[in-house]
Amino acid sequence: MSTPFLHTTRALKADGTRLQAVAAAIGLLLFAAWGLWFFIAGITVYKVSSEARLQQFGNTVQLSAPQSGRVVAIHRQLGDTVADGDALLQLDTSALDLGIAGENRVARSLEQQLESLRREQELVDNNFQRDSAAQREQLALLRERHALLESNLEIQANITARYESLAAKQQGAQLDYLTAKRSQQQMAADTLETEAELKAAEERLVQLEADHRQSRAELARRLAATEQELVQADTRMRQQALTADQYHLRAPIGGVVASLADINVGQMLEAGAVIASIQAPGEIRVQAQFEPAAALGHINPGQRARVRLDGFAWTRYGELSARVERVAAAVQDGRVLVQLVIDGDVPPGLPVQHHLPAAVEIVTARKAPYQLLLQRAGEWMAGEDGNPPAAGAL
Structure with missing residues (x-):
């Protein structure tokens, strides 16, 4: 019984020695690996x-209130995307709106006056064209009549001269001479009368043209003055509109509302107060x-x-x-x-x-x-x- 037990004890000792050697080898390997890692x-x-x-x-743009006034509308909120020119906030412009409306009424009235003056100018031109045409037609008739009378007077003068020559030679031709003489005198009187009418007609035409020029000049002066008043009224209206537009705070660039002051509708703002900032892309x-x-x-x-x-x-x-x-x-x-x-x-x-x-x-x-x-x-x-x-x- 003692011999087998002795062999078993020796085997156990040998196995323990091998396990210790393996454990030591593993430990050395782990230590070496750790050393490599460590260094x-x-x-x-x-x-x-x-x-x-x-x-x-x-580009970040900071926006300030351009004018003092009361806030009447807030159109954008923090983080909103805006385009160039979009309205962010609006201040009260009621007083300016009244002024703009008044100037607009003045401008409309002046435009009506201009239209009336242009119609009057057109009427003056039409009347002048009608009257001058009638006067020139009358002048043409008078010139034609005067030429005819002068021609007849010349013929009658020749007839009278022949009768006068016959009357000097023959006693019986005296009556014919006197008749021809009276006809010549009558024709001469008619010719003089026609010449007077012709001269008067020419003077009336000259006066008609002068009156037309004077009327045109007066209308042109009134038109120019009214147009000047209209330009001034329109300029005032545009200036007030530009001023009113300054009460609308608009985005100067496209981007995102990066900051927005704590503002409520009805609140009063001072000029220069920082309102918002726009962050461009x-x-x-x-x-x-x-x-x-x-x-x-x-x-x-x-x-x-x-x-x-x-x-x-x-x-x-x-x-x-x-x-x-x-x-x-x-x-x-x-x-x-x-x-x-x-x-x-x-x-x-x-x-x-x-x-x-x-x-x-x-x-x-x-x-x-x-x-x-x-x-x-x-x-x-x-x-x-x-x-x-x-x-x-x-």
Whole structure:
């Protein structure tokens, strides 16, 4: 019985020795692997900021109240998209509207006067054309009659001369001579009368033309004066309309209403009060604030980064790929501004909108674990403020 037991004990000891050797070998391998990882492996080092926002880089225009007045209408709300010239807000223009309406009535009255003067001018021209045509026709008849009378008078003068010659030779021709003489005298009187009528008709035509010129000149003067008054009334109306339009606050550019003051209908505004700002379309950038110790000397243009939007879990919506574009050279309000450009595809469903808050992680280096351990130990030994820890702190 003792011999088998002895063999079993020896076998167990041999198996235990082999297990110890295997365990030692595995431990050495694990230690070697850990050593390789500790001294050779690279770990990505990030500089993280939770103070980041998406910013739309385009022309931003701030709008102020051009005039003092009471708000009567608000046409747009925060975040609305507007086109160039769209009305945002309207101030009370009732007083100006009354002035514009009055000038409009004056202008309409002057236009009616102009139309009446033009009709009167047309009537004067028509009357002149009718009267002058009749006068010229009468002149033509008188000239024709005068020419006929002169021709007859010349013939009668010849007849009278022959009768006078016969009367001198024959006693019986005296009566014929006297008759011819009376006819010549009558014709001469008729000719003189016709000449007087012809001269009077010519004078009437000249006077008619003079009266027409005078009437035309007077009408032209009245037309010019009325047209000048109409121009002045229209100018005043346009000026008042332009002034009234200043009470309508309009978008000077297309874009999005980025900010809007807390204004209600009926509220009084002072001239120059800031009302809204319009953000023109532009490329989205990421602006992050870092502590100086984390940014200066560590973050440089070209470094890769990832951006996670607040309120949109990256495990569900994904994250944005970005690249450092520039780093501010000066510290402002205890922070260093870092600007990044989004250069990767935007995951579906992830909104990229102006002013969304976000967190930024910038890849600044790749270090071995032992380097990180030594760096952390150095920071711990130096203390949080960069000075060695107080006695007993270790």
